[in-house]
Amino acid sequence: MYVAVKGGERAIDAAHAWLAEERRGDLSVAEMSIAQIRNQLRLAVNRVMAEGSLFDPDLAALAIKQSRGDLIEAVFLIRAYRTTLPRFGATQPIDTAQMACIRRISATFKDLPGGQILGPTFDYTHRLLDFKLAAEGQLPPQAAPTAPPVRASMPHVTGLLDQDDLIQPEVDAGLAPPDLTRSPMELPAARALRLQALARGDEGFVLSMAYSTQRGYGRTHAFVGELRIGMVRVSMEIPELGFAVEIGEIEVTECETVNQFKGSKTEPPQFTRGYGLTLGQNERKSIAMSLVDRALRWRELGEDWSGAPAQDEEFVLMHADNVQATGFLEHIKLPHYVDFQSELEMVRKLRAEARAYKEAAE
């Protein structure tokens, strides 16, 4: 009888074997390849890369396969792998003005230099189940029409506003950005650190925080000044060479919001900014990120503290990470016999004392 609660080792091995069997599923159904996941579940791959903070579509696809499609579990696998990788150095800042855009839209100007490029978006699809997709192995989709790239360089909308002093300028403080994966988070956090935490943060959490600002909890009146998705070059300075060398390309989504600012007696009204950037095509996340970024800037921009959750840096940054959150949440299923036993004793003792007190009173 007592033996039944012990014997963890054999149980763990058996559980792992069962998990592997369940992951593969029915053997009469073909096994999914990494390439299939990478190509056909690309938005899932992007989310895992963004929240895993590692640009590697193949590894992200492998993580999704291994985690049976549990994306937070996949993010966790990527994080645990990433943390073991040696750091050679830091790349130069990516130049998103030089992005090869597959999508670039502005909600603030009907047309602008470089034009509006819709790209592969769900935005104007009708959400009707397409039963043709259920009939697999049928004809490939009609080839989409193509057009030559519009221009090599795509100016930022906020840059255009900046020329007329209509938007608050961003000054490069010249500080090396902190890295919360290499040093413990310190509060209050610099904006660069907040952006890093948000870029890695759980999409659902950041989305809800952003949504809450739209519903009045720390309202910032955001317009999507610009949303762009595409490939950017990554360069790194090689000390032995003394100049920067292009080492590859990554896909990113960048969102810049234009937000209202009332101004004051001394300062005339000017728009303010929120910023979001994520690895891969991840537009919901990067829009949400820029709204939360803007809400967190209340102090710097001289706004009132309204007590809204999205204004609360400590609350947002300490709870955005889904690997931390899921770990701590799920750990309560681990054994707690010892603590529970001490609580049992305590409750019994308190009840006995209460009973004795009542009997004495009678």
Next chain:
Amino acid sequence: MTDQAYNFAYLDEQTKRMIRRALLKAVAIPGYQVPFASREMPMPYGWGTGGVQVTAACLTPDDVLKVIDQGADDTTNAVSIRKFFQRTAGVEVTQSTALASVIQTRHRIPETALSAGQILVYQVPIPEPLRFLEPRETETRKMHELEEYGLMHVKLYEDIARHGQIATSYAYPVKVEGRYVMDPSPIPKFDNPKLSGSAALQLFGAGREQRIYALPPFTDVVSLDFDDHPFTPTKANHDCDLCGASASYLDEVIIDDQGSRMFVCSDTDFCETRREMGHVGRLGTPSNKGAQA
């Protein structure tokens, strides 16, 4: 990927160095929570990532490791962490408290007194003893700086006003060397007296919360209380049904549909050692090893 792809005890040397620096600082300021750049580990937060990182930073190839969870060597998570270090560090492992040089624990301090040279590594979920009184880290750090612990005493007083006693039964707060109030991790308060004056080095790792703290050997650790409501360690009012021990912390096990209970030592090594020495409890059978000896 083969295990050779990882460094000894999993973490790279730079990371270990960073953790060791935090450990040295923690030892220098007993009870003070030192921030450290906790890494993602291949087990989830809440499973002991802080303890695992501290253990990884302390282990040498000559160490003998013991891992316990709820006092037992054979609970699932203890098995999993022990396997992890067997695989990544190849160190010798043991279930014997006396033979281990490093012991990683969750929720218990072994019954057998620890000796000089041993390291006890605690897994810590919430390192901040004031957290449930004040959720903000920025505030609680200030409270520690100013030694402003009034809130904690008010909480303990309110317990007494409501229940006639301090109603905290585990993770019972302590004061270290008369300075820092410290969370001893969720050990039952029965274990609190063992924190003080221990010959072993006690290290506490909180991975998700990125904090390390320590009790160097022979540190004075006092469980918070009031003169008229002194601290009292408690346990189930029984003897161990397997080994008959009367002073060890007990797990309560429900053994049939009628709700019959048996009480057994939560420290499995302690219980087995006693049985091998010939002690037999109410429901126990004489140990084979003991009979042969």
